[in-house]
Amino acid sequence: xxxxxxxxxxxxAPVVLLLLAxxxxxAVYAALSPTPAEAxxxxxxxxxxxxxxxxxxxxxxxxxxxxGRDGYPSLIGVGAAAVDFQVSTGRMPMQATGPQAPAKPxxxxxxxxxxxxxxxxxxxxxxxxxxxxxVDPAGGDAANGMxxxxxxxxxxxxxxxxxxxxxxxxxxxxxxxxxxxxxxxxxxxxxxSMPVFNDANITPEEKQDIIAFLEExxxxxxxxxxxxxxxxxxxxxxxxVVGMGLLLGAAVWIGAKSA
Amino acid sequence: xSQNTTQSRGATAAAATADYLDQRTGIGxxxxxxxxxxxxxxxxxxxGEIALYSFLVLVLTxxxxxxxxxxxxxxxxxxxxxxxxxxxxxSEAFASVLNISFEVTGxxxxxxxxxxxxxxxxxxxxxHMMRVFFTGAFRKPRExxxxxxxxxxxxxxxAGFSGYSLPDDVLSGNGLRIADxxxxxxxxxxxxxxxxxxxxxxxxxVIIPRLxxxxxxxxPGLILxxxxxxxxxxxxxxxxxxxxxxxxxxxxxxxxLFPVYVAKAGGFFFIVFxxxxxxxxxxxxxxxxxxxxxxxxxxxxxxxPDWYMLFLEGGLRLMPGQGTEWVIxxxxxxxxxxxxxxxxxxxxxxxxxxxxxxxxxxxxxRREHHIAERPRNNPVRTGVGVATLTAFxxxxxxGSNDILATHFGLSINDITWVLRVALIVAxxxxxxxxxxxxxxxxxKDRELVLHGHETGRIVRFASGEYIEVHRPLDEYERWVRxxxxxxxxxxxxxxxxxxxxxxxxxxxxxxxxxxxxxxxxDRVDPVTPAELVAAQAHGEHDALPSASAEPVGALPAAxxxxxxxxxxxxx
Ligand code: HEM
Numbered sequence: 001x002x003x004x005x006x007x008x009x010x011x012x013a014p015v016v017l018l019l020l021a022x023x024x025x026x027a028v029y030a031a032l033s034p035t036p037a038e039a040x041x042x043x044x045x046x047x048x049x050x051x052x053x054x055x056x057x058x059x060x061x062x063x064x065x066x067x068g069r070d071g072y073p074s075l076i077g078v079g080a081a082a083v084d085f086q087v088s089t090g091r092m093p094m095q096a097t098g099p100q101a102p103a104k105p106x107x108x109x110x111x112x113x114x115x116x117x118x119x120x121x122x123x124x125x126x127x128x129x130x131x132x133x134x135v136d137p138a139g140g141d142a143a144n145g146m147x148x149x150x151x152x153x154x155x156x157x158x159x160x161x162x163x164x165x166x167x168x169x170x171x172x173x174x175x176x177x178x179x180x181x182x183x184x185x186x187x188x189x190x191x192x193s194m195p196v197f198n199d200a201n202i203t204p205e206e207k208q209d210i211i212a213f214l215e216e217x218x219x220x221x222x223x224x225x226x227x228x229x230x231x232x233x234x235x236x237x238x239x240x241v242v243g244m245g246l247l248l249g250a251a252v253w254i255g256a257k258s259a
Numbered sequence: 260x261s262q263n264t265t266q267s268r269g270a271t272a273a274a275a276t277a278d279y280l281d282q283r284t285g286i287g288x289x290x291x292x293x294x295x296x297x298x299x300x301x302x303x304x305x306x307g308e309i310a311l312y313s314f315l316v317l318v319l320t321x322x323x324x325x326x327x328x329x330x331x332x333x334x335x336x337x338x339x340x341x342x343x344x345x346x347x348x349x350s351e352a353f354a355s356v357l358n359i360s361f362e363v364t365g366x367x368x369x370x371x372x373x374x375x376x377x378x379x380x381x382x383x384x385x386x387h388m389m390r391v392f393f394t395g396a397f398r399k400p401r402e403x404x405x406x407x408x409x410x411x412x413x414x415x416x417x418a419g420f421s422g423y424s425l426p427d428d429v430l431s432g433n434g435l436r437i438a439d440x441x442x443x444x445x446x447x448x449x450x451x452x453x454x455x456x457x458x459x460x461x462x463x464x465v466i467i468p469r470l471x472x473x474x475x476x477x478x479p480g481l482i483l484x485x486x487x488x489x490x491x492x493x494x495x496x497x498x499x500x501x502x503x504x505x506x507x508x509x510x511x512x513x514x515x516l517f518p519v520y521v522a523k524a525g526g527f528f529f530i531v532f533x534x535x536x537x538x539x540x541x542x543x544x545x546x547x548x549x550x551x552x553x554x555x556x557x558x559x560x561x562x563x564p565d566w567y568m569l570f571l572e573g574g575l576r577l578m579p580g581q582g583t584e585w586v587i588x589x590x591x592x593x594x595x596x597x598x599x600x601x602x603x604x605x606x607x608x609x610x611x612x613x614x615x616x617x618x619x620x621x622x623x624x625r626r627e628h629h630i631a632e633r634p635r636n637n638p639v640r641t642g643v644g645v646a647t648l649t650a651f652x653x654x655x656x657x658g659s660n661d662i663l664a665t666h667f668g669l670s671i672n673d674i675t676w677v678l679r680v681a682l683i684v685a686x687x688x689x690x691x692x693x694x695x696x697x698x699x700x701x702x703k704d705r706e707l708v709l710h711g712h713e714t715g716r717i718v719r720f721a722s723g724e725y726i727e728v729h730r731p732l733d734e735y736e737r738w739v740r741x742x743x744x745x746x747x748x749x750x751x752x753x754x755x756x757x758x759x760x761x762x763x764x765x766x767x768x769x770x771x772x773x774x775x776x777x778x779x780x781d782r783v784d785p786v787t788p789a790e791l792v793a794a795q796a797h798g799e800h801d802a803l804p805s806a807s808a809e810p811v812g813a814l815p816a817a818x819x820x821x822x823x824x825x826x827x828x829x830x
Contacts, residue, residue: 099670142343150429150551154559159429160549164560165661169670172560216343222361223371223543231430233659235544236566239378242542243534244386247309247379248302250530254523255302 043118050119053112057093066123078189079126080117085185087113089178099169100192103177127188134204135180137215145213148206152197160217162229166193176218180211298520299500299513303390308524309383311486312531313376317418318479320373327363329355330471332427332464341548349552352427352467356547372539377422379535381415381567388412392644394631396499397615398624404492407485409612414482416567421474423565426545427467432553433562435466437575441600444593462555499631502742504734508629563658573657574599577679607647614643621774623749635704636743636785638697639778645693646686653682694781701783704740707732708786709794731795741791745784748775 055064061072068074075083086092090104108116117129133139149161158164161175170193175183184207190196202210220226227234281287298304331351337344339354341361359366388408391397397405420438424431439461443449458465497511506512514520538544550559564572575596583595610617618640619625634641656663657678664671711729719725732740751772754765762768786794 143345143347146343146551150557154557156560158561159559163665165664165671168672171665213343221543221546223367223546224541226543230662231561232563232565233662236378238542239375239382243379243538244382246534247531251302251305254305254527255300
């Protein structure tokens with residue numbers, strides 16, 4: 001301390017201070033600034049860390065070089081978007097064989113997912129993770145999104161994306177819990193039986209419209225509880241349970257009043 | 260009233276008007292007679308009323324909706340508060356439904372009450388019909404009223420389907436498309452029928468205005484008229500009642516219509532309205548804004564009709580598609596639609612409508628019946644009813660197969676195969692099981708009547724003998740268990756009469772004898788008075804004095820009015 005105090009009038013002191021201040025702002029900026037989702041080119045470190053994660057968690061199925069084997073798809077060229085989608089929805093690493101890999105709480109944190117994505121993306125070019133701007137629901141037109149959803153998605157996911165059955169135990173899941181990024185990635189990569197909607201099929205702006213429409217659905221129904229939003233079947237169930245249930249109760253009560 | 264000498268001016272005026280009307284129309288006698296009608300009290304007799312009151316609610320809320328609904332297929336562009344539809348092209352009908360839902364004050368509430376009331380209406384009709392069926396209340400003289408009720412049920416389905424189709428959303432359009440397909444599947448007339456219905460190629464421009472006329476004028480008008488006839492017949496025949504002391508085939512025991520019954524019924528109307536308002540206020544129904552305006556190309560997952568049409572949808576879903584389209588001389592006969600869409604419902608409805616006449620023929624019973632049977636005392640009829648309901652239920656489940664698949668994590672293909680088998684196997688099994696259960700219950704009734712309730716009290720006599728004390732049934736308990744008459748298969752007269760000539764109509768009689776045997780071969784006869792006396796004599800010592808029966812004949816006569824005598828039935 002004494003030494004610093006002695007040299008505070010040194011003529012190099014302002015330069016040192018300035019350097020220190022610059023370093024500090026740089027560090028604070030680095031810590032606080034929003035990192036663009038994907039814009040930063042993955043570093044060699046990320047790829048190496050991703051490769052290590054892949055070897056321990058994924059290689060048993062997808063092969064040591066992600067080249068795939070019998071029954072397990074090759075990941076060469078699927079891109080960062082596919083990995084981010086599969087791992088952030090918890091589908092991968094897959095746990096049990098079944099008609100399709102179910103979504104579950106994700107096993108890896110965001111950093112690890114980014115590392116895995118970086119590794120798979122480094123194998124061959126493929127669709128990358130969309131930017132925050134691209135998936136911002138505020139930038140989409142929900143009315144157009146509804147029209148697009150109805151012609152492209154509703155036959156599997158239901159009218160407002162509450163899910164539907166496909167053949168042999170496969171199903172299109174409910175989209176109620178999907179993040180805008182996952183919705184975009186699902187269209188881009190077409191997981192399992194879902195078709196790929198590339199940018200020629202559905203342009204990036206239209207994808208944003210669909211996201212806006214799906215986000216709109218999270219506000220709930222203006223008519224009260226939505227009864228699962230699965231249509232007339234649940235309405236029919238509830239009219240018997242609530243309607244006939246209460247009224248039969250009332251009828252028994254009125255009938256019993258005589259005796 | 261009689262002490263009240265100083266009447267208010269209003270009351271005097273009312274009395275004068277009433278007197279004026281009475282002298283010109285003689286309505287007083289009608290009112291008096293009507294007010295003194297007796298209606299028996301039992302919860303199952305209120306099911307028809309639930310249907311009646313939901314119909315009233317339908318009419319009230321429906322009138323409100325007609326003020327705002329636009330029955331037109333003309334195209335328009337939506338500009339309204341519902342953002343996800345802003346700028347979307349749609350029919351005026353659909354736009355007006357969005358308007359009712361999002362702009363008209365109270366519109367969404369009334370729309371939802373109307374739709375819930377429609378679902379409840381048919382649920383109540385079906386339950387009411389089950390009550391009438393299982394208690395044999397369709398027997399003479401009420402066969403015609405059964406037919407009236409049966410037509411009312413068909414009209415209820417027509418009202419529901421036509422209303423469901425009006426908003427011109429994707430789901431209702433899908434429903435109409437299926438109706439179109441079913442119409443077309445009928446050989447020869449099919450495509451003409453479809454063109455006639457839609458005024459040209461589906462969907463055309465006229466179906467919504469036409470359905471509107473059907474939905475708000477034709478069907479409700481017919482329902483109103485037939486409900487009037489239905490209730491008139493109930494009044495003329497008098498209501499059935501359940502067996503009990505003092506309740507016979509020749510009287511009705513219950514409360515006079517006025518004031519007790521009217522008060523109860525009026526109260527019940529408000530309960531029905533209240534339940535429907537509650538549902539309309541808190542539970543979304545038919546959110547057409549989710550489905551979007553009709554466009555023939557998209558079909559979304561989870562596309563189903565309202566519950567009462569689900570059995571038809573189920574039939575279509577279960578029917579194998581491959582190899583069931585027959586091509587005969589260049590014409591396609593689509594059995595895959597014809598069978599589940601036309602033949603099966605046609606059979607089902609014919610059997611339902613004709614059942615009272617079938618049963619009357621089988622039993623050869625031409626007497627009037629005013630005591631409602633306990634379902635267990637007619638095991639074959641009850642079994643037939645349960646088997647029919649089972650088939651209906653299997654079809655409803657089949658119509659919901661995709662929802663089941665997603666909600667229970669099952670494979671839709673497996674569900675379909677299981678239900679195909681169930682449709683054929685489950686009804687006979689249900690019939691057999693129901694019949695067995697009914698016979699078992701009858702045996703238990705016999706047991707109870709003859710030996711009384713087990714009390715669990717063991718008594719040891721001085722001689723060392725142990726007995727369990729049985730408490731005999733009281734009058735009411737016993738009556739319901741012994742009132743019915745024993746049934747026998749009809750006897751078949753020999754094929755040749757005493758002169759050796761072949762009898763005319765022998766074959767028909769033989770068929771009837773065979774069916775009648777199916778009905779009544781397995782039976783448990785009710786306890787006869789002689790058997791009862793014998794059993795009591797033998798069981799004398801088990802009935803300790805403290806547990807003896809209450810004195811017989813304590814009818815609560817003060818409250819119960821009795822519509823007595825055969826003459827009353829001819830009135
Ligand atoms: C619009 C639909 C209907 C309405 C509003 C209605 C209303 C009623 C009411 C209020 C009663 C007297 C109370 C009761 O027994 O529940 C009744 C009796 C009766 N209903 Fe209906 N009903 C309808 C449909 C049907 C159907 C579908 C059937 C059968 C096919 C049917 C057959 C009968 C018969 C036979 C009785 C006389 C019952 C007896 O005296 O025990 N009704 N109906």
